[in-house]
Amino acid sequence: MSRIEGVLKSLKEQGRKALIPYITAGDPHPDQTVGLMHTLVAAGADIIELGVPFSDPMADGPVIQLACERALKFNTSLRDVLGMVKEFRKTDSDTPVVLMGYLNPMEAMGYEAFADAAADAGLDGVLTVDLPPEEADQVAPLFAERKLDPIFLLAPTTTDERIRAISEHSSGYVYYVSIKGVTGSATIDVDEVARKVAHVHELTALPVGVGFGIRDAETAAAVGRVSDGVIVGSVLVDTIARHQTDPDGLRKALTDLLHPMREALDSLS
Amino acid sequence: MSVKLTEEMLKALPDAKGHFGAFGGRFVSETLMDSLMTLEREYLRLKDDPEFQATFDKDLADYVGRPSPLYFAERLTRETGGAQIWLKREDLNHTGAHKVNNTIGQALLASFLGKKRIIAETGAGQHGVATATVCARLGLECHVFMGSEDVKRQSLNVYRMKLLGATVHAVESGTKTLKDAMNDAMRDWVANVDETFYIIGTVAGPHPYPLLVRDFQSVIGRETRRQSLEKTGKLPDALVACVGGGSNAIGMFYPFLTDESVELYGVEAGGLGIETGQHAAPLCAGRPGVLHGNRTYLMEDENGQIAGTHSVSAGLDYPGVGPEHSWLKDIGRANYVSVTDEEALDGFRKLTRIEGIMPALESAHAVAYALKLAATMDKDQMLVINVSGRGDKDIHTIAQLDGIEI
Numbered sequence: 001m002s003r004i005e006g007v008l009k010s011l012k013e014q015g016r017k018a019l020i021p022y023i024t025a026g027d028p029h030p031d032q033t034v035g036l037m038h039t040l041v042a043a044g045a046d047i048i049e050l051g052v053p054f055s056d057p058m059a060d061g062p063v064i065q066l067a068c069e070r071a072l073k074f075n076t077s078l079r080d081v082l083g084m085v086k087e088f089r090k091t092d093s094d095t096p097v098v099l100m101g102y103l104n105p106m107e108a109m110g111y112e113a114f115a116d117a118a119a120d121a122g123l124d125g126v127l128t129v130d131l132p133p134e135e136a137d138q139v140a141p142l143f144a145e146r147k148l149d150p151i152f153l154l155a156p157t158t159t160d161e162r163i164r165a166i167s168e169h170s171s172g173y174v175y176y177v178s179i180k181g182v183t184g185s186a187t188i189d190v191d192e193v194a195r196k197v198a199h200v201h202e203l204t205a206l207p208v209g210v211g212f213g214i215r216d217a218e219t220a221a222a223v224g225r226v227s228d229g230v231i232v233g234s235v236l237v238d239t240i241a242r243h244q245t246d247p248d249g250l251r252k253a254l255t256d257l258l259h260p261m262r263e264a265l266d267s268l269s
Numbered sequence: 270m271s272v273k274l275t276e277e278m279l280k281a282l283p284d285a286k287g288h289f290g291a292f293g294g295r296f297v298s299e300t301l302m303d304s305l306m307t308l309e310r311e312y313l314r315l316k317d318d319p320e321f322q323a324t325f326d327k328d329l330a331d332y333v334g335r336p337s338p339l340y341f342a343e344r345l346t347r348e349t350g351g352a353q354i355w356l357k358r359e360d361l362n363h364t365g366a367h368k369v370n371n372t373i374g375q376a377l378l379a380s381f382l383g384k385k386r387i388i389a390e391t392g393a394g395q396h397g398v399a400t401a402t403v404c405a406r407l408g409l410e411c412h413v414f415m416g417s418e419d420v421k422r423q424s425l426n427v428y429r430m431k432l433l434g435a436t437v438h439a440v441e442s443g444t445k446t447l448k449d450a451m452n453d454a455m456r457d458w459v460a461n462v463d464e465t466f467y468i469i470g471t472v473a474g475p476h477p478y479p480l481l482v483r484d485f486q487s488v489i490g491r492e493t494r495r496q497s498l499e500k501t502g503k504l505p506d507a508l509v510a511c512v513g514g515g516s517n518a519i520g521m522f523y524p525f526l527t528d529e530s531v532e533l534y535g536v537e538a539g540g541l542g543i544e545t546g547q548h549a550a551p552l553c554a555g556r557p558g559v560l561h562g563n564r565t566y567l568m569e570d571e572n573g574q575i576a577g578t579h580s581v582s583a584g585l586d587y588p589g590v591g592p593e594h595s596w597l598k599d600i601g602r603a604n605y606v607s608v609t610d611e612e613a614l615d616g617f618r619k620l621t622r623i624e625g626i627m628p629a630l631e632s633a634h635a636v637a638y639a640l641k642l643a644a645t646m647d648k649d650q651m652l653v654i655n656v657s658g659r660g661d662k663d664i665h666t667i668a669q670l671d672g673i674e675i
């Protein structure tokens with residue numbers, strides 16, 4: 001069983017929901033990322049989604065675009081990000097880490113070199129925003145051999161047929177994008193998300209994480225009620241942006257954001 | 270290592286996943302997949318629908334003014350001393366460039382799909398103008414995304430779009446040029462996918478765009494083929510077209526791909542010189558990668574971050590290129606070369622002074638290379654330059670380079 005499956009299974013047995021924060025690696029500075037990952041875990045994270053900065057983040061809104069720009073000022077590369085995961089693993093062997101990014105940095109590194117380095121770093125899953133399963137023939141076997149979970153997106157526009165097919169290609173969990181839009185944009189319609197996620201559950205046995213538009217304890221709880229976990233991104237990245245020069249203040253602000261979400265999720269059980 | 274292409278081989282491309290050999294495909298976030306699959310299905314159906322084709326042909330004739338002339342540039346030929354130089358006059362199209370061939374086709378598709386809101390990206394503003402134009406004609410809501418650098422460089426076209434009723438969104442992210450405009454157009458599309466049709470301006474983007482844009486632009490090559498036979502009794506020996514995303518070039522090349530005797534030259538923007546890194550020539554100096562929904566030659570750094578580009582011509586200032594060109598390069602069917610900003614400006618001046626035709630700075634790249642090429646060819650050979658657009662929009666840029674305020 002992969003580390004992701006293990007964590008999600010044990011949460012399920014306890015009737016709890018996963019809290020999955022996202023930050024962009026290298027933001028505000030590459031030296032801070034590993035420390036921030038530990039902060040996220042201390043504040044209640046079950047799984048970490050670590051963004052790989054890309055020059056052209058087409059599926060992201062301004063908040064994460066700017067995070068990419070900050071990280072790229074220091075030339076944060078995919079290799080650097082895997083180095084951060086490896087460093088994190090030295091003192092945390094329990095919390096799964098999923099990379100979230102775009103295909104081109106991986107393609108430039110070479111799929112096999114990436115898969116090797118990822119396995120060596122102790123990475124658990126890979127979510128490539130612009131890689132639908134139809135184009136994943138090359139990476140799928142490389143990931144499978146190294147027990148890396150491929151995590152794919154489901155969207156409000158995904159047909160039932162595709163939900164089934166995408167789930168076939170996924171392991172760990174599937175990521176349901178709650179809105180039609182880029183990261184950090186609209187506020188979500190909780191009832192609509194609940195209806196959709198319930199439907200996704202009918203079509204796949206995999207755990208379903210829901211992301212985009214979760215910004216506080218209230219939305220976290222509402223979405224947690226119908227899913228297996230919530231992914232929180234832009235609101236954290238925005239907090240990082242506001243505390244770029246104040247590492248202590250940043251740690252506290254992130255903790256203050258995540259704690260109430262953790263509590264709200266745990267009060268569901 | 271050139272491969273002899275047959276009609277059969279061409280019919281099989283792109284394949285069912287939108288691949289041209291190792292290139293192309295559909296690399297987008299999941300939200301867009303359903304829309305792209307619907308568009309593909311509908312296009313494959315309409316492509317052979319007599320009513321759709323008849324409407325398209327009629328619009329090209331009566332609204333765009335096609336066929337565009339194939340003109341023998343007698344004086345330019347004499348001055349150059351070599352092959353006969355002919356010009357395919359896409360600059361005479363309504364709105365002043367080849368871009369309108371494609372926007373007519375895609376707007377027609379949008380109507381068939383019942384979409385009332387149109388978005389587009391633009392670099393030089395020619396595609397933006399061509400999109401705003403067809404939207405005005407069909408009463409569609411139009412939003413054009415344009416890098417803020419290009420908004421400055423191409424202010425005339427920005428105003429034209431506004432007069433036509435379009436909303437122009439200046440894009441401030443990244444390098445503030447065409448690639449960033451395309452990023453923002455895709456972001457808008459994801460957010461408004463149900464009611465929006467994205468009219469992509471070149472043969473790039475996710476499948477089926479490279480296919481349908483090529484089909485709509487192929488009218489250029491089909492006419493050139495017919496006109497060439499009518500006027501000279503033979504096919505041209507060489508075709509020269511500039512390559513930004515590659516739509517005017519593929520439109521010119523495609524109907525000649527199986528004619529082995531016809532040499533194809535795609536001219537990329539060499540900017541300040543390939544060796545300076547300040548250029549926009551992915552086929553000449555890039556490597557394969559994935560951007561904007563397809564796998565193709567790109568300009569990128571060693572970490573896979575997309576590189577900034579430079580060209581005096583906004584319409585060529587793009588780090589990628591249509592996937593079919595990447596394929597044509599790899600199989601050796603087409604030659605991809607570059608000329609610098611300087612050379613392109615010189616091409617602009619020559620065509621203006623010798624033939625009284627002011628080409629767009631994009632097209633001036635093709636002119637500059639063609640003059641070098643023609644000089645190496647025999648007098649009984651024939652070369653066609655695709656004059657993809659007219660130069661009015663670039664007058665400010667050229668005046669500025671000459672140190673003149675207008």
Ligand SMILES: Cc1ncc(COP(=O)(O)O)c(C=O)c1O
Nearest residue numbers: 395513514515516517584631658
């Ligand atoms: C006149 C003209 N030619 C060429 C281009 C480059 O585009 P493509 O390579 O798709 O023909 C442009 C783009 O704006 C243009 O306006």
